[in-house]
Amino acid sequence: xxxxGIQIYKMLPQTNCKECGFPTCLAFSMKLAAKQVELDxxxxxxxxSKTLLAESAAPPIRLVTLKGQNGEVQAGNExxxxxxxxxxxxxxxxxxxxxxxxxxxxxxxxxxAASSYSVxxxxxxxxxxxxxxxxxxxxxxxxxxxxxxxxASTGLPLILIGDDPAVLSSGLDKLEGEAPLIVGAxxxxxxxxxxxxxxxGAALAVKGGSLEELAELVERxxxxxxxxxxxxxxxxxxxxxxxxxxxxxxxxxKNFRPLGYPTIAFATDSGDPGRSSxxxxxxxxxxxxxxxxxxxxxxxxxxxxxxxxxxxxDPQKPIQVQPAIYEINDPKxxxxxxxxxxFSITYFSVANEIEGAGLPAWLVVTDxxxxxxxxxxxxxxxxxxxxxxxxxxxxxxxxxxxxxxxxPGHTAVLSGExxxxxxxxxxxxxxxxxxxxxxxxxxxxx
Amino acid sequence: xPVEIPKDSWPGAVSTVTLGATSDEGGSRSxxxxxxxxxxxxxxxxxxxxxxxxxxxxxxxxxxxxDWSAVLLEAWGSTADDxxxxxxxxxxxxxxxxxxxxxxxxxxxxxxTADFAVSAVKTVLxxxxxxxxxxxxGQIEIDNSIxxxxxxxxxxxxxxxxxxxxxxxxxxVASAMANxxxxxxxxxxxxxxxxxxxxxxxxxxxxxxxxxMDPTTGALGYGIEYGYSVMERLRLAALQGDAMTQLPMLVNxxxxxxxxKESKVGEGTPDAWGDWAERGVNWETLTAVSLIEAGADVVxxxxxxxxxxxxxxxxxxxxxxxx
Ligand code: B12
Ligand code: SF4
Numbered sequence: 001x002x003x004x005g006i007q008i009y010k011m012l013p014q015t016n017c018k019e020c021g022f023p024t025c026l027a028f029s030m031k032l033a034a035k036q037v038e039l040d041x042x043x044x045x046x047x048x049s050k051t052l053l054a055e056s057a058a059p060p061i062r063l064v065t066l067k068g069q070n071g072e073v074q075a076g077n078e079x080x081x082x083x084x085x086x087x088x089x090x091x092x093x094x095x096x097x098x099x100x101x102x103x104x105x106x107x108x109x110x111x112x113a114a115s116s117y118s119v120x121x122x123x124x125x126x127x128x129x130x131x132x133x134x135x136x137x138x139x140x141x142x143x144x145x146x147x148x149x150x151x152a153s154t155g156l157p158l159i160l161i162g163d164d165p166a167v168l169s170s171g172l173d174k175l176e177g178e179a180p181l182i183v184g185a186x187x188x189x190x191x192x193x194x195x196x197x198x199x200x201g202a203a204l205a206v207k208g209g210s211l212e213e214l215a216e217l218v219e220r221x222x223x224x225x226x227x228x229x230x231x232x233x234x235x236x237x238x239x240x241x242x243x244x245x246x247x248x249x250x251x252x253x254k255n256f257r258p259l260g261y262p263t264i265a266f267a268t269d270s271g272d273p274g275r276s277s278x279x280x281x282x283x284x285x286x287x288x289x290x291x292x293x294x295x296x297x298x299x300x301x302x303x304x305x306x307x308x309x310x311x312x313x314d315p316q317k318p319i320q321v322q323p324a325i326y327e328i329n330d331p332k333x334x335x336x337x338x339x340x341x342x343f344s345i346t347y348f349s350v351a352n353e354i355e356g357a358g359l360p361a362w363l364v365v366t367d368x369x370x371x372x373x374x375x376x377x378x379x380x381x382x383x384x385x386x387x388x389x390x391x392x393x394x395x396x397x398x399x400x401x402x403x404x405x406x407x408p409g410h411t412a413v414l415s416g417e418x419x420x421x422x423x424x425x426x427x428x429x430x431x432x433x434x435x436x437x438x439x440x441x442x443x444x445x446x
Numbered sequence: 447x448p449v450e451i452p453k454d455s456w457p458g459a460v461s462t463v464t465l466g467a468t469s470d471e472g473g474s475r476s477x478x479x480x481x482x483x484x485x486x487x488x489x490x491x492x493x494x495x496x497x498x499x500x501x502x503x504x505x506x507x508x509x510x511x512x513d514w515s516a517v518l519l520e521a522w523g524s525t526a527d528d529x530x531x532x533x534x535x536x537x538x539x540x541x542x543x544x545x546x547x548x549x550x551x552x553x554x555x556x557x558x559t560a561d562f563a564v565s566a567v568k569t570v571l572x573x574x575x576x577x578x579x580x581x582x583x584g585q586i587e588i589d590n591s592i593x594x595x596x597x598x599x600x601x602x603x604x605x606x607x608x609x610x611x612x613x614x615x616x617x618x619v620a621s622a623m624a625n626x627x628x629x630x631x632x633x634x635x636x637x638x639x640x641x642x643x644x645x646x647x648x649x650x651x652x653x654x655x656x657x658x659m660d661p662t663t664g665a666l667g668y669g670i671e672y673g674y675s676v677m678e679r680l681r682l683a684a685l686q687g688d689a690m691t692q693l694p695m696l697v698n699x700x701x702x703x704x705x706x707k708e709s710k711v712g713e714g715t716p717d718a719w720g721d722w723a724e725r726g727v728n729w730e731t732l733t734a735v736s737l738i739e740a741g742a743d744v745v746x747x748x749x750x751x752x753x754x755x756x757x758x759x760x761x762x763x764x765x766x767x768x769x
Pocket of ligand 1: 318338339340341343345346349350370371372373374375376377378379406407408409410429430431432433434435437633634635636639662663664668669672
């Protein structure tokens with residue numbers, strides 16, 4: 001549990017020496033409780049206090065970081081069961097599975113395509129996070145060759161899957177200096193797996209079919225000094241998986257340490273991509289730290305990456321863009337002016353259409369507190385007054401010589417009022433949906 | 447190592463609502479559909495087995511829709527030309543409910559009329575034995591002008607009529623009450639507005655077991671996170687015992703996703719978007735399943751492949767877990 005400022009104060013020297021930059025130890029404690037400063041800023045804390053404070057500051061779900069040759073992915077540090085209670089922090093890593101029994105050239109092709117994949121969503125470049133290589137062959141040399149084949153095409157973080165520590169070790173030989181995840185330790189191999197993980201600086205997934213099994217193994221691994229753990233609830237079916245993942249999250253948030261680790265979910269081997277996609281969607285919504293998929297197709301990866309962004313968006317802050325005049329395709333003073341709001345999804349649906357069609361335009365983005373056109377209109381944040389204010393504030397009149405402004409079709413009712421607010425400007429009502437903008441611009445505005 | 451399973455026990459429960467009526471019950475449906483009744487968060491069977499599974503309503507229109515994605519129109523082919531054939535096809539494919547959505551037009555380019563609407567509803571009732579949801583185009587006068595005669599002409603069928611919104615619920619609620627129907631209330635993604643509307647509707651004397659609520663959602667990529675969280679909050683409030691939130695929830699991923707650019711546009715889109723038809727289905731199924739995880743009792747879909755996939759997922763979610 002997090003400590004209050006007063007509780008922290010009791011563990012500080014209480015000399016008010018000011019070396020931390022604060023006038024009193026109490027002031028420093030308050031900042032520490034609010035996580036605005038580091039404990040190390042006070043040179044005089046005792047070792048004992050340090051341990052106590054570190055323990056209390058430890059998050060209920062351990063942060064686990066996987067590192068590849070380039071790129072890293074983190075899971076853990078979550079603090080709530082429902083996103084509206086605060087927010088979900090670390091988007092689950094999405095990994096694509098390959099089997100070492102596949103032809104190495106085929107492996108390279110698959111990983112090449114998936115690792116160079118990127119898709120634009122409201123101005124963010126979305127990508128997958130890495131690959132999971134399964135030692136299906138059971139042979140060290142074959143596995144090592146598969147790891148090499150993957151590494152030949154991508155430096156993204158890796159997950160190595162297999163039961164036999166010796167086979168995994170051959171794969172790990174190829175990943176000098178990285179921190180992959182190995183999957184995983186179970187009832188019979190956990191001791192050797194623990195040694196392997198510690199030796200190679202890898203994180204270790206713990207496989208178990210029940211809370212008891214998982215907690216039991218975690219405790220044994222902790223005793224061996226292995227801390228970078230990931231829970232792998234190995235169960236069949238969406239309902240059992242949902243129940244177990246929910247129970248793990250609940251217990252972790254109650255500071256039950258043996259289950260205070262991120263989880264991994266496998267949306268693989270279902271023999272049906274349609275089903276795999278929904279297993280993965282459930283994992284994204286319900287608590288997974290890492291999600292492994294066995295197929296890579298853009299038509300599925302794109303919506304999956306978007307779902308992940310949406311669920312992990314901060315509920316208090318809609319994703320928004322800066323209010324301003326955006327110049328699309330180098331507009332000249334004679335080019336048209338369009339108005340919209342600063343909600344990212346809104347801005348990008350409009351900007352992408354015009355940009356994609358190669359049409360130059362001035363896009364006036366008003367400060368609507370990150371709300372969509374209709375939401376902002378209903379909330380009184382996108383009205384004649386705010387639009388007029390933006391037009392004046394951004395000095396639109398100095399940039400264009402055609403005094404015509406196009407407003408969104410959904411807010412046609414604003415046109416009269418806006419003409420009153422902006423004397424000398426002609427207000428035109430555009431189409432309702434952004435998709436129809438290029439057509440409208442080519443016909444009506446020319 | 448013994449671990450105590452963390453179980454929540456809730457004072458409240460979602461009301462149980464039965465859609466449709468068989469001939470014994472005063473209607474003509476071959477079977478009825480019961481939703482709601484939850485006493486735990488979605489699929490936490492270990493706390494309280496989920497009494498009724500979420501169901502799927504397939505959306506159809508009285509005439510071939512002109513604004514649907516080409517992917518859908520191609521998949522349905524000529525089936526979408528005739529609401530009777532369409533409803534039958536949905537039933538055969540495993541739909542639980544038929545949702546008949548009216549637009550502003552009736553025959554050809556003429557504005558919709560009460561006669562047109564009543565006859566379309568009767569056609570659908572005649573073609574399929576499934577319970578029905580009937581929605582007007584969403585403009586107050588037109589909605590009232592068709593929903594009232596529909597309610598009168600189908601007395602006893604326990605059709606879900608909608609949508610009731612804060613500006614227009616009296617007429618619809620009154621005619622549902624007079625004719626043994628149900629209503630669908632819709633509010634724009636807000637817990638308090640949802641409660642408010644439910645209070646207004648129950649104040650008129652409509653019992654809770656005849657109301658379904660649509661808290662509104664956005665599609666994946668277009669605001670799903672707002673809908674998702676509002677649904678989670680409504681369900682939590684219901685379980686905590688807030689009576690005016692204890693209604694089953696209906697959401698419409700079909701409508702929301704198939705109007706997005708991803709599902710509607712197939713040409714000139716980035717390569718990273720992949721295959722158009724498959725993308726559209728994924729957009730719909732991912733949205734639907736996420737909302738089912740958040741507490742949806744009814745999801746409205748448009749594509750048959752989505753019906754199949756989401757139906758299978760619901761089946762899996764209803765299996766009593768084995769831990
Ligand atoms: C998500 C959402 C919310 C979210 C806010 C999301 C956000 N950041 O804006 C939340 C839950 C907070 C919300 C709140 C409210 N909402 Co709201 N919300 C929605 C919802 C579901 C989706 C909106 C959205 O994101 N659309 C996607 C974006 C991209 O659309 P867009 O901005 O309109 O842009 C499109 C077009 O307008 C066009 N376009 C955009 N710019 C331009 C510019 C030009 C020149 C042209 C030609 C075209 C163009 O292109 C875009 C793509 O086609 C809609 C219903 C729906 N399904 O549409 C209701 C909706 C907008 N909300 C509504 C209402 C009433 C509200 C509230 C007032 C009620 C409440 N819940 O308290 C509040 C107001 C906010 C407040 N006071 O805090 C109503 C508005 C009704 C009306 N016509 O007045 C709607 C329509 C729901 C409904 N049917 O009742 N809402
Ligand atoms: S440096 Fe340490 S001892 Fe000195 S005032 Fe700050 S907190 Fe107190």
